[in-house]
Amino acid sequence: MEKLQQEHCFLKISLRTENGGEIPETPTQLKALIVQALQTLHGQVGASIAVDILSYHIHDDVIGGGARWGSAIIRAPYREQAKVWSALTMCAGQDNVCTVDKASPSLMSLAVNSRDFQFQN
């Protein structure tokens, strides 16, 4: 029986900003931010990792009075998951906070995150 090889890793990320910073407005700007973060932390080898933007949405949190924030689904080679994840965590920008909500080799599992469920006692 042939063993399944995981080719890609899909990450669902959230981009927030503090102190009046700005989040990327377009997927192109988001891609530039990711490549910059990879180059800052892992150098030219990190910048050569093929990261693809599958979707990018900007949310206007008008009700809470908070700043705009963005959510995206990106794809990276499975072997480079740790490098991409650590670069997003540490080097997303001076005033940006990039968090990975979920990471999975299957795209369908990003639809729901059980850690976001609210339990009522």
Added chain:
Amino acid sequence: MTRGVFSDLNVQRLESRAANLALLQTLADSGYERVAICHHVTLKRGVQLKAAPDVTELVERTPATKRGRQLEVLQRLTVMVDDPALLHTLSSPAAESYDLLAVCPASDRVFLQACSVLPIDIVTFNFAEKLPFVLKFSQLSQAVERGLSLEICYSPALRGSSGRRNTLSNAQELVKGCRGKGVLVSSGGERALDFRPPLDIVNMSRLFGLTDIQCKAAITTVGRAALLHSRMRRHSAKAVVSSHPLPAGRRKREREQDSETSVKKLRKDDS
């Protein structure tokens, strides 16, 4: 198997209760379930340690976590000291009133005492700058054998390139020196920008040289072990018990005599 409790045992205390509550709410929403508010003191001659304040003086309420429980808020005292003559204050009742006691050594002599004899729970370092002493395997392993935790604060790595370089370099030296055992990863931050969710920290800890299991343990079981170490240190009664093991030959003869006696009893009962 139950999921581990994610803990951040180094959250700086802020000036106002509202600011503390906002910070704790951010941590609770990120997935943390145990947090220690850190009171930082630089120990000098004439400085007196104050007892831990009530939690209600720091926050008006404890926020709820993602799993519907209340966030566990602990209080921790971190003492930065470079003179070994001042270390006796760590045994005072004021220091005992905190849930966790940590020392940040600023000299080689204090680091040696912290690893070997001091009644503390956590040895922490200022990784944003170059350390004034060398992290030796003998001293770090002695600390781990005593049940102490060795802390890495990751918030300097999020603030700029120099902090990132120094933090990664020093953290890798620490992990190499202690073989990854007893390593605790916490934020040490005071703004929302200084914190990251637990799973991001698990992944980021790989850059320090920890294995996958050690990465997960750094924010779950090691924190719990530090808390248990503190409770045993403060609340358990200390006693000395002496035991005298019997020689091997004598034990064997006694077992044979016991078995003969029991067989005779059975035969007597049957007859």
